[in-house]
Amino acid sequence: MMEQKGDAGLREEIGEAEQCECIHVHDELKERILREIPEDGKLEDLAAFFKVFGDTTRVRILYALLCSEMCVCDLAQILQMTQSAISHQLRFLKQMALVKNRREGKTVFYSLSDGHISTILSQGMEHIEE
Amino acid sequence: MMEQKGDAGLREEIGEAEQCECIHVHDELKERILREIPEDGKLEDLAAFFKVFGDTTRVRILYALLCSEMCVCDLAQILQMTQSAISHQLRFLKQMALVKNRREGKTVFYSLSDGHISTILSQGMEHIEE
DNA sequence: CCATCATATGAACGATTGCTCATATGTTCA
DNA sequence: TGAACATATGAGCAATCGTTCATATGATGG
Numbered sequence: 001m002m003e004q005k006g007d008a009g010l011r012e013e014i015g016e017a018e019q020c021e022c023i024h025v026h027d028e029l030k031e032r033i034l035r036e037i038p039e040d041g042k043l044e045d046l047a048a049f050f051k052v053f054g055d056t057t058r059v060r061i062l063y064a065l066l067c068s069e070m071c072v073c074d075l076a077q078i079l080q081m082t083q084s085a086i087s088h089q090l091r092f093l094k095q096m097a098l099v100k101n102r103r104e105g106k107t108v109f110y111s112l113s114d115g116h117i118s119t120i121l122s123q124g125m126e127h128i129e130e
Numbered sequence: 131m132m133e134q135k136g137d138a139g140l141r142e143e144i145g146e147a148e149q150c151e152c153i154h155v156h157d158e159l160k161e162r163i164l165r166e167i168p169e170d171g172k173l174e175d176l177a178a179f180f181k182v183f184g185d186t187t188r189v190r191i192l193y194a195l196l197c198s199e200m201c202v203c204d205l206a207q208i209l210q211m212t213q214s215a216i217s218h219q220l221r222f223l224k225q226m227a228l229v230k231n232r233r234e235g236k237t238v239f240y241s242l243s244d245g246h247i248s249t250i251l252s253q254g255m256e257h258i259e260e
Numbered sequence: 261c262c263a264t265c266a267t268a269t270g271a272a273c274g275a276t277t278g279c280t281c282a283t284a285t286g287t288t289c290a
Numbered sequence: 291t292g293a294a295c296a297t298a299t300g301a302g303c304a305a306t307c308g309t310t311c312a313t314a315t316g317a318t319g320g
Binding site: 024025029030032033034036037038040042043044045046047048049050051052053054055056058059060063064066067068070071074077078107109114116119120121123124125126127128 | 154155159160162163164166167168170172173174175176177178179180181182183184185186188189190193194196197198200201204207208237239244246249250251253254255256257258
């Protein structure tokens with residue numbers, strides 16, 4: 001889940017990168033932009049968060065769980081995928097705190113951990129429908 | 131492997147993916163879930179849309195453009211990345227209709243194509259801050 | 261305890277991603 | 291027209307992803 005970095009280490013300070021003659025952004029604006037962009041840690045968390053929604057299997061799982069809590073094999077059946085594939089994805093979803101689970105005998109039930117998720121999904125849907 | 135009778139017969143149309151004996155989801159619910167989950171085409175579009183936000187470089191670009199329109203080399207400078215890397219990502223962002231561009235002489239200015247984007251970003255931020 | 265069922269997990273593999281490097285395209289100006 | 295600059299793009303490569311397969315863990319009931 002790491003981003004690959006080039007040899008950015010070489011060019012320490014801003015401005016050394018890869019200059020062009022055109023300066024359309026003056027220092028003042030540049031400062032402001034650098035201030036507005038969230039810090040690296042947050043950006044990585046944010047990207048990691050959205051990455052969860054960037055896979056059809058995971059999105060389908062989330063939509064299914066939107067209806068009702070469900071056990072792994074129910075999900076596997078409904079989504080027509082192997083138990084293993086579903087389980088792996090659920091683990092990921094749990095790590096990202098998007099789902100929670102509870103055990104009941106042999107069965108483990110998964111459910112959404114947050115009402116937010118529905119909002120995010122429909123926000124995305126709204127955007128692609130136009 | 132042999133199936134025993136029971137409600138196994140009821141889930142024929144789904145296919146024989148990988149059944150378990152536990153039936154926690156009855157047919158009625160299953161039908162509803164299958165109805166609620168958007169169709170494949172839409173899900174792929176949705177996942178593709180979120181995938182855009184699933185990379186720190188792209189998110190940083192979007193945050194930068196949130197402040198002001200900008201040319202490729204300004205972005206490269208500010209984000210400390212090569213012109214090529216930025217250009218590749220901008221192309222992707224444009225394909226996904228998240229940014230638009232206008233040419234002015236040699237320079238190409240990019241800007242967000244949609245106010246929605248800010249909403250999505252802050253929705254995500256809101257979620258990871260807790 | 262042992263067999264069985266539900267779930268979890270590690271390794272492996274092909275597909276995809278995001279970068280770099282080299283080079284092509286487009287625009288301006290002398 | 292050609293040099294200089296801004297941007298775009300194709301190929302190649304290492305990293306990452308999502309699945310499968312085999313197997314481990316955990317719970318239940320004989």
